[in-house]
Amino acid sequence: MTAARDDGVSAVMKRVGQRYVQHVNRTSRRTGGLFEGRFRSSLIETNTYLLACQRYIELNPVRASMVSVPGDYRWSSHRANALGRQDSVVTPHPLYQGLA
Known part of the structure; x- marks a missing residue:
């Protein structure tokens, strides 16, 4: 956010x-x-840390055995970020998009 x-x-x-x-x-x-x-809250000051935080958040449901893949979690931003699917509340970060 x-x-x-x-x-x-x-x-x-x-x-x-x-x-x-x-x-x-x-x-x-x-x-x-x-x-x-x-x-x-804490400030995310580097791009490396931003990507690490995003990965941590999106993998939490997998680590908690709630789903097998991040995109299966209903409240995940993974579908918008990693798969490019439209989501009215998610604006993919340009840094994340640049990984593709």
């Missing part, structure tokens, strides 16, 4: 987290938090 503002990603994650907790609490008739810690 690339932020348009310095606090963009953090602000989005805060709102998403708050809404999700409210939804779970409302539907489960409970109160309180769901997550142990706060959202954290």
